[in-house]
Amino acid sequence: MSDPNLLNELRLARELVTALVDTLDDTVSCTQYHPDLSPIGWHLGHCTWTESYWLQATVGGDDRHTQPVEALYTPSATPKAERGARLPPLDALLQWTAGLQAINDELLESGSPPLLDHPLMQDDYLLHFLIQHYSQHYETMLMILTQRACRADDGTFPVKDPLHPRRPDPTALAVQPGHYRVGGTAPIAYDNELPPQQVTLGPFSIASRPVSNSEYLAFMQDGGYRRAELWSESGWHWQQQQVHEQPDHWRRNADDHWYGIAARGAYVLAGDAPVSGLSYHEAEACARWAGGRLPHEHQWEVACRLRLLEDTGRAWEWCGNSFYPYAGYRAFPYEDYSQPWFDDNHYSLRGGSLHTRPSIRRASFRNFYQPDKRHIFAGLRPVYDTQA
16 A cells, blocks of 8 residues: 555645646636646646556556547647647546546555566656646646736735845855755656766855845846846847736736736735846846845755745746756656756746645756746846855
8 A cells, every 4th residue: 555644745846736726617728828838737637647557557457448539638749729729627537537536546545466566566666746736737827827817907906015136135144165966866756866966066155035025026126127238148038028027916006006917816015025027138127236146056955955945935936057867867756747848948946936736846957948927937046246
């Protein structure tokens, strides 16, 4: 039998994902609210299909329930824009997911040798994998609900305590040059965190806190979106195509006061809270404006392991390097989880957001997105070069 604690964690992960959907209606479930995001109902179906694919079809050799909908729930087979029209009514989707999850529970609770002897079940690897998969989609589903709220906002939210600009906090903590360990450990780590590495880092200092809402407002008011010298060539080209000059989740009312939009609607922006809703390009320009740059993800991980970072896990933090395979990388359990994104057009993010589940809140976890994506819950924390 699988670890009962992990089984309960898997059930909780399912429940959280289902709870984001089961009070909606068919229209909301099937609507695509952002071109980079699937309809929210698709995520529930995809998570359940993925769980059943690995447990029933791969481990158990029975694809009766997964093969008929494989094309819909395999991301590479159906474009995002086509997924909503192919989803079943919400009631049918909820019944289908509950039924498959019940079958999977029976398999996991049975403790039968064919199941437990499978290589993917060793050290409960597959359970860890599925829990984390649900957790990642849970956060994406909250991005969808946030985009829905952004569409619905009418710009009339009253702001009694307006956001005020503030120059960045100069507090930075030094990391001495040396050899450091980075990377994850099996069976929890994803393939892109493995194998663990020894890296050599020169001296650097890193901001003790992420850039805050007030500090980002100062960047905006200092002409940050209009100063080409703050942007890379590709970033400035991207910026010239944009109509927005604020984080993705910010809105301004008739009194010229900024406020934020979350899944449940408008809220007051706290000045000292980490800014969120930035693309890589915006984060890079803001870091340069603050006198620094974005960290290499190994600098971020080492500083995190040294317990130098405050306010981690409130907004993902863009790193300055593209997403790449570690030396000795081996795709597992399938090639398409990480390998297609080692394309020099995805950049690493570290830390997590307010919506990141505990199963993926670890120093070695590597998130990755294309540099123009700003619908994600991401901000920045600058680093500064120092002399040895």
